[in-house]
Amino acid sequence: MLDLIGFRSADWLVQRLPLGASRGLARVMAWLAFGIGVPARRNLEANLERLHPAASRRHIRRLARAAFANFALSFVDLLRLSRLAPERVAREVEVHGGQHLEAARRSGRGVIVLSAHVGNWEWGAAFLSALGERVRVAAREQRGASLERWFARSRGRHGIARLAGAPLWLSAARALRRREWVALMGDRDGARGSGSMCAWSAALARRTGALILPAVIVRRPEGGYAACFEPPMTPRECVDTYREVVRSVLERHPGQWLGFEAMPEGLA
Numbered sequence: 001m002l003d004l005i006g007f008r009s010a011d012w013l014v015q016r017l018p019l020g021a022s023r024g025l026a027r028v029m030a031w032l033a034f035g036i037g038v039p040a041r042r043n044l045e046a047n048l049e050r051l052h053p054a055a056s057r058r059h060i061r062r063l064a065r066a067a068f069a070n071f072a073l074s075f076v077d078l079l080r081l082s083r084l085a086p087e088r089v090a091r092e093v094e095v096h097g098g099q100h101l102e103a104a105r106r107s108g109r110g111v112i113v114l115s116a117h118v119g120n121w122e123w124g125a126a127f128l129s130a131l132g133e134r135v136r137v138a139a140r141e142q143r144g145a146s147l148e149r150w151f152a153r154s155r156g157r158h159g160i161a162r163l164a165g166a167p168l169w170l171s172a173a174r175a176l177r178r179r180e181w182v183a184l185m186g187d188r189d190g191a192r193g194s195g196s197m198c199a200w201s202a203a204l205a206r207r208t209g210a211l212i213l214p215a216v217i218v219r220r221p222e223g224g225y226a227a228c229f230e231p232p233m234t235p236r237e238c239v240d241t242y243r244e245v246v247r248s249v250l251e252r253h254p255g256q257w258l259g260f261e262a263m264p265e266g267l268a
Contacts, residue, residue, distance in 0.1 A: 066255025110176030202235035
């Protein structure tokens with residue numbers, strides 16, 4: 001109940017305040033949470049230390065503080081997204097690696113979009129849907145039925161649905177065989193203790209013939225987002241090299257990784 005009240009209060013403010021004021025208030029709240037040392041900060045800093053073992057404590061703290069600010073801005077944009085038309089979303093996103101995106105779209109196969117908690121993944125799914133792809137996301141059910149309904153309505157506005165059912169791979173496989181796009185997060189564990197999501201993605205690709213397309217959507221310093229696509233991976237490459245892909249993304253966009261939960265051992 002408290003989660004829902006907080007969420008609805010934030011939604012009310014974002015719809016009534018100027019965008020700059022909403023973002024400024026969100027940053028202040030994020031820095032307060034960072035300053036009091038919420039558990040998410042400790043988890044993030046531990047993850048960053050594992051990814052950057054040679055980095056100084058000061059550098060790790062600076063990256064974590066930037067990530068908290070980026071999370072706040074992404075939250076504001078998530079609330080905006082629930083009321084934006086698809087064409088408006090597409091206008092606020094520029095594409096890097098567009099040849100890889102177009103190759104996947106022309107393949108005539110289902111596509112596993114293997115992403116990470118970098119930037120704003122909800123905008124990434126909405127952008128792909130705005131291009132005309134049918135997108136399904138592997139996302140946890142929200143705490144509370146009312147909050148879950150809000151997410152379902154927001155995603156549904158952009159033609160996106162959450163994968164459901166147990167085991168989850170059945171609904172994911174069905175979607176891929178229908179040549180839909182399934183978005184998974186490679187920096188979290190797989191479904192129901194199945195190992196890393198990279199291994200889960202590789203197994204799905206082998207079973208369905210789907211492409212694996214690494215992609216993230218990051219915030220641009222000048223505003224808006226950049227959707228960044230890497231060359232499609234084979235299942236073997238996914239298992240062996242996705243760690244390097246994530247590292248490369250984080251090196252180019254420091255402070256945008258929202259690694260608030262323990263990451264799989266394979267990425268450490």
